[in-house]
Amino acid sequence: MMKLSKLLLYFTAVLAILIVLFPIYILFLIAFTPVKYTIDSVYPILYPAGFTLANLVTAVESFGLEGPTIRSIETATLVGLIAIGIGLPAAYGLNRLPRNTSGILTAMLFLANMLPAIVVAIPISAEFISFHLYGSVVGLALAQELVVLPLTIFILQGALSSIPRDLEYQARIDGAGLLKTIYTVLAPLAKAGIVAAFLLSWMISWDEFTFAVILNPANPTLPIVIYINLFRGNILASSAFALILTIPVIILTAALQKYLKGEYLTAGMGG
Amino acid sequence: MKWQEKYTTALFILPAVAYIVYFSFFPAASAVFGSFQTPVSHFVLTNYLGLLNFGLPYAIMNTIVITAGALALQFGLAFVVALILRTQFKGKGIFSTIFLIPFGIATVVAAFSFTNIFATTGGYANSLLRVLGLHTMNWFSNWWLDMFTVILSDSWKNTPIVTLILLAGMSTIPEDIYHAASVDGAGAFRRFLYITLPNLRNYIAIALIIRGVSEFNIFALPLILLGYRPVLLTTLTYQFYSTTASVYYSYASATILLCFILVFFVVTMKLRSNE
Numbered sequence: 001m002m003k004l005s006k007l008l009l010y011f012t013a014v015l016a017i018l019i020v021l022f023p024i025y026i027l028f029l030i031a032f033t034p035v036k037y038t039i040d041s042v043y044p045i046l047y048p049a050g051f052t053l054a055n056l057v058t059a060v061e062s063f064g065l066e067g068p069t070i071r072s073i074e075t076a077t078l079v080g081l082i083a084i085g086i087g088l089p090a091a092y093g094l095n096r097l098p099r100n101t102s103g104i105l106t107a108m109l110f111l112a113n114m115l116p117a118i119v120v121a122i123p124i125s126a127e128f129i130s131f132h133l134y135g136s137v138v139g140l141a142l143a144q145e146l147v148v149l150p151l152t153i154f155i156l157q158g159a160l161s162s163i164p165r166d167l168e169y170q171a172r173i174d175g176a177g178l179l180k181t182i183y184t185v186l187a188p189l190a191k192a193g194i195v196a197a198f199l200l201s202w203m204i205s206w207d208e209f210t211f212a213v214i215l216n217p218a219n220p221t222l223p224i225v226i227y228i229n230l231f232r233g234n235i236l237a238s239s240a241f242a243l244i245l246t247i248p249v250i251i252l253t254a255a256l257q258k259y260l261k262g263e264y265l266t267a268g269m270g271g
Numbered sequence: 272m273k274w275q276e277k278y279t280t281a282l283f284i285l286p287a288v289a290y291i292v293y294f295s296f297f298p299a300a301s302a303v304f305g306s307f308q309t310p311v312s313h314f315v316l317t318n319y320l321g322l323l324n325f326g327l328p329y330a331i332m333n334t335i336v337i338t339a340g341a342l343a344l345q346f347g348l349a350f351v352v353a354l355i356l357r358t359q360f361k362g363k364g365i366f367s368t369i370f371l372i373p374f375g376i377a378t379v380v381a382a383f384s385f386t387n388i389f390a391t392t393g394g395y396a397n398s399l400l401r402v403l404g405l406h407t408m409n410w411f412s413n414w415w416l417d418m419f420t421v422i423l424s425d426s427w428k429n430t431p432i433v434t435l436i437l438l439a440g441m442s443t444i445p446e447d448i449y450h451a452a453s454v455d456g457a458g459a460f461r462r463f464l465y466i467t468l469p470n471l472r473n474y475i476a477i478a479l480i481i482r483g484v485s486e487f488n489i490f491a492l493p494l495i496l497l498g499y500r501p502v503l504l505t506t507l508t509y510q511f512y513s514t515t516a517s518v519y520y521s522y523a524s525a526t527i528l529l530c531f532i533l534v535f536f537v538v539t540m541k542l543r544s545n546e
Contacts, residue, residue: 006360013355013366020370023384023427026395030387039387043398043407086286093283105284112295114480116488116532118508119525122518123298123305146295149287178279207377209491214512223379223491230383230495242380253375257368 027246031055031239039235059240063229069244071137072206072221078141079205080198083152087197091156092182109150117210120146125215135219143211148201155200159193160186196256203252206245299529306522318523322507327524330507333418334531337493337503338486340422341429345482346475348426349433354463356438374431382495385424389496417501421493429485433478440474441467476543480536487532504528 029048030038037049059065094102124143125134133139163186171185172178187194209223220228222245229238307314319327356367373381388395389410397407410416444467452462468475490505499510504524511521 009355009358009360012351013360013362016352016355017366017369019427020373023381023388024372024376026384026387027380039393042392043401044393044395046395046398046402086290089283090287093280096280097284105288108288108291112291114484114532114536115295115299116484116505116525116528118488118490118505119302119529120295120298122508122512122521122525123301124294126518127298142294145290149290153287178276203375207375207379209377209379210488213491214509223377226377226379226383227491227495230386235387238383242377242383245377246380249375249377250372253371254368257371 024246027239027242030235031243035236055236056240056243059237063225063234063237063240065240065244068220068222068225068241071216071219072223072245074137075141075144075212075221076202076205078137079144079148080202082141082145083148083201084156084194084198087149087152087156088187088194089179089182091153091160092186094153095157095161109153112146113150117147118214121211121214128215135216137219140212140216140221141205143215144205144208147208147211148204151204152197152201155193155197156190159190159197163189196258199252199256203249203256206249302522303526303529305519306526308522309519310517318519319527322520322523325511325520326502326507327527330502330504330524331527331531333501334487334504334528336418337421337425337489338483340418341425341486341489342479342482344422344426345430345433346478348430349437349478352430352434353437353441356434357441370434371431373428374435376428378428378491379495381424381428382492385420385427385492386495389420411497414501417497421489421496424496425486425489425492429482433482436474436478436481437471440471444470473543476539480539483535483539484532487528487535504531 032051033048034050034052035055037045094105121143128134128139167185168181171181207223212221212224213227217224222241226238226241226245229241306318309315309317352370391409394410396410400407410420448466449462452466488505489503493503494506499506504527508521508524508528511524512518
């Protein structure tokens with residue numbers, strides 16, 4: 001017979017799973033069930049009473065999914081690339097500097113991560129208007145970089161510090177310069193960490209709202225299109241956009257599970 | 272390290288530092304500076320005084336209530352789930368994978384689902400209540416419910432990250448202590464109170480900072496679920512940015528938000544170091 005404590009544990013676990021899955025279930029339900037069972041009824045039916053693709057087809061035809069989707073992909077990819085581009089040398093440098101210097105720089109990164117997006121975004125928007133970056137993919141990517149850069153650097157620091165220093169010395173003795181050593185010797189060895197950092201940056205930018213709504217309201221990315229359509233009462237259109245936004249993220253979260261650890265998410269402040 | 276090498280290393284960090292200063296510290300400083308300006312005068316409190324007439328005290332109160340409520344709920348739930356994940360049981364892998372999903376779901380998508388769940392007509396929460404034979408209700412009919420729906424929706428998305436941080440902390444506590452305590456006759460509850468909690472102090476502080484700062488900044492969720500009423504510091508800032516010609520009021524409310532975050536950060540760090 002099962003012990004009472006075990007039974008309680010399973011009960012809590014199942015309850016937690018149901019609560020976690022319910023909102024995601026509702027998203028799929030609204031997207032794939034005829035409207036008369038969902039948003040058009042006073043008490044929508046809780047199970048899938050029918051199946052249709054008409055909702056999505058209408059949304060695609062009348063709202064044009066490609067524009068925002070492409071912009072979102074471009075922005076997120078650019079954010080990931082910049083993060084690795086600036087983050088990798090910075091992570092290497094931080095690992096090599098004396099402890100107190102790197103401590104100050106780490107605190108600075110952490111402080112930058114703490115400054116509210118909404119506080120920073122409004123002055124940036126004024127700046128961007130004068131540089132013709134307002135409303136552009138590059139401008140948005142540069143702003144969103146703020147959210148991901150500290151996290152990226154901490155993940156890369158972890159990945160680089162697990163590589164034996166001897167390998168690096170070996171390359172230097174063989175005549176490779178420091179930059180060449182980083183990109184041809186260290187980077188391939190830290191591949192898993194780099195990929196994880198890139199994908200995490202990609203994912204955070206893909207979901208980002210505050211900078212996107214302030215800096216790019218006229219050329220919206222997916223999260224902004226969802227907001228605009230919800231605001232106007234186009235629930236079906238926003239459900240279609242929400243599906244596009246969600247599916248890659250569910251796959252990425254599952255793939256990145258190994259890296260979604262408390263140690264990384266505390267951004268190097270643990271212990 | 273040779274001195275050349277040392278400077279080259281510093282050079283590697285320069286792009287990241289320059290970037291942070293230019294895109295983060297500089298704009299934040301100019302927002303604070305701008306909050307004391309008007310089109311006609313400098314170093315005045317006009318914007319702050321003006322905001323008093325536009326619900327600033329409510330915005331501050333609502334922001335604090337949501338932050339405190341969300342932190343309490345997320346930490347409570349995260350402890351339960353972390354303790355579950357510390358035990359061995361069949362299906363643990365599937366449980367932890369599913370439990371992490373909300374971490375990756377966009378806030379806007381969460382807001383989409385919860386808008387449809389809590390909608391007064393055509394809402395799934397009311398459907399559920401009806402199936403269970405209970406009274407249906409208007410989920411945005413008073414201030415308490417407004418706060419409750421935002422706190423609940425936010426906790427759905429953010430409990431996983433708190434859980435992950437607590438789990439990381441729990442894995443640093445040696446098993447021996449628990450064993451010794453249970454030999455001495457301490458029950459599960461007392462072990463949690465006297466071993467787990469004190470040993471997690473650092474991790475709790477970090478999770479508090481990470482989540483607390485984000486709670487003060489909570490924006491998309493209340494904007495979509497509540498609109499501008501009840502107003503928060505973030506939505507107040509955005510309202511003035513997007514609807515009026517002058518941005519000075521939004522600078523003022525952004526500066527107040529920044530002050531709250533800095534105070535919260537300092538207080539939490541103090542608690543952490545008071546050992």
